Amino acid sequence: MSVKYGIMTLLYDKKCHGYELKIELDQLLGNKGKVNPGQIYTTLDRLIRDELVIPLNIDEQERKLFTLDASGKTELEKWLLEAVPYHSTKEDFFFKWICARKIDYANESQMLEQQKAMVLKEVMDLTKLKTDLLIKGDENNYLLISGRLLHLEADLNWISQVENRQTKP
Amino acid sequence: MIKVSGLVKSFTQGKNITEVLKDVDLKIEEGEFVAIMGPSGSGKSTLLQLLGGLDSPTNGKIEIDGKAISEMSENQRTIFRRKNIGIIFQNYQLLNNLTVEENIAFPLYADGTLDKEKMKEVKELIQAVGLNELNKKQANLLSGGQQQRVAIARSLVNHPGVLLADEPTGNLDRSKAEEILLLLTQFHKKNNQTIVMVTHDIFAAGFADKIILFKDGTIEQIISREEENYAQYLANFMA
Numbered sequence A: 001m002s003v004k005y006g007i008m009t010l011l012y013d014k015k016c017h018g019y020e021l022k023i024e025l026d027q028l029l030g031n032k033g034k035v036n037p038g039q040i041y042t043t044l045d046r047l048i049r050d051e052l053v054i055p056l057n058i059d060e061q062e063r064k065l066f067t068l069d070a071s072g073k074t075e076l077e078k079w080l081l082e083a084v085p086y087h088s089t090k091e092d093f094f095f096k097w098i099c100a101r102k103i104d105y106a107n108e109s110q111m112l113e114q115q116k117a118m119v120l121k122e123v124m125d126l127t128k129l130k131t132d133l134l135i136k137g138d139e140n141n142y143l144l145i146s147g148r149l150l151h152l153e154a155d156l157n158w159i160s161q162v163e164n165r166q167t168k169p
Numbered sequence B: 001m002i003k004v005s006g007l008v009k010s011f012t013q014g015k016n017i018t019e020v021l022k023d024v025d026l027k028i029e030e031g032e033f034v035a036i037m038g039p040s041g042s043g044k045s046t047l048l049q050l051l052g053g054l055d056s057p058t059n060g061k062i063e064i065d066g067k068a069i070s071e072m073s074e075n076q077r078t079i080f081r082r083k084n085i086g087i088i089f090q091n092y093q094l095l096n097n098l099t100v101e102e103n104i105a106f107p108l109y110a111d112g113t114l115d116k117e118k119m120k121e122v123k124e125l126i127q128a129v130g131l132n133e134l135n136k137k138q139a140n141l142l143s144g145g146q147q148q149r150v151a152i153a154r155s156l157v158n159h160p161g162v163l164l165a166d167e168p169t170g171n172l173d174r175s176k177a178e179e180i181l182l183l184l185t186q187f188h189k190k191n192n193q194t195i196v197m198v199t200h201d202i203f204a205a206g207f208a209d210k211i212i213l214f215k216d217g218t219i220e221q222i223i224s225r226e227e228e229n230y231a232q233y234l235a236n237f238m239a
């Protein structure tokens, strides 16, 4: 998932060849580990098949260049505006946000607000669940849910920090 | 049940009249746990004071369990409050030179209803809020969290049907706040107590059944979990 949208982010406003994608993708994913080149090429093949990426000519060093199709841009922007549910372990809002920053995405504040709503929904659900668990005497799961709530508090604080810095003159 | 209609409260200072509550309509069912959130200065504490009969409205009606407290004299209100309403203030408001036990028993003492049987209940309450070891300690020697526990126990000593709490966790860290909220939830579930809690903290408000979003002296929105897009409203309100 991250590889697909990472590639689309990198091709959003420039052409790249495979090796460039590998270097920049490692940077974009930060501490999430390195991507192997095979994975990049299979993902590129799929993106081309789905007509989201267009393969271009060979450059002067005989490397194949790729670019993002208009439909690829639309698809990427749609993904950016989808808040990330907390039950999903496949995706990570921080990655999505860094992709948005990379392409200077115009709707970042909407993204943040939607994600905030997602966090708040989760806070409301988990707080209810947590007290129900405690009343049932399930101490361990009560503590586990409390831990998840502390993570959500950190996420909420982080979103506020980003928003506060955006409104700074 | 708490029923508020057309509630207005203004304060007069010299020639200035400030309308702090503007036409508040509100219904809270018996046994409901409701949180009130809103910016500072929006009138939340004023609303709570009026619900608790500590002050009287400029206009409008407040009914608690069918009794119109807005139409009572100050003395009638005080008597009604002592029997039916528990209040937890933002800054605890304990009697500093009294012990934990004396503070908690104080409402009974003031009512002249403190007897052996009641004293037994006081001891049980002290146990319930986890202050056993400290019951002979003077209130001003306690930590914030401990003082808040005393305030909770004191507010419950008369078995009020309605509990009003103004930022009960405002000065506490996350884990101390959690213990206080669990105490409130426990009493609420056990005694079917109606709770109205003012808080600025969504992690505290999450304990409630409903959240009232309050702004500029009036209710902007009432949020309940069943509603489809309530989290969007919340996110927008908290922006």
Ligand SMILES: Nc1ncnc2c1ncn2[C@@H]1O[C@H](COP(=O)(O)OP(=O)(O)O)[C@@H](O)[C@H]1O
Binding pocket: B011, B012, B013, B018, B020, B038, B039, B040, B041, B042, B043, B044, B045, B046, B047
């Ligand atoms: N006794 C009073 N006299 C004059 N103004 C008051 C009084 N009590 C509250 N206010 C004013 O009413 C407004 C709302 O206060 P309050 O109810 O404490 O708000 P909140 O609890 O939401 O922060 C504030 O502007 C405050 O200055």
Ligand SMILES: [Mg+2]
Binding pocket: B044, B045, B046, B166
């Ligand atoms: Mg207040």
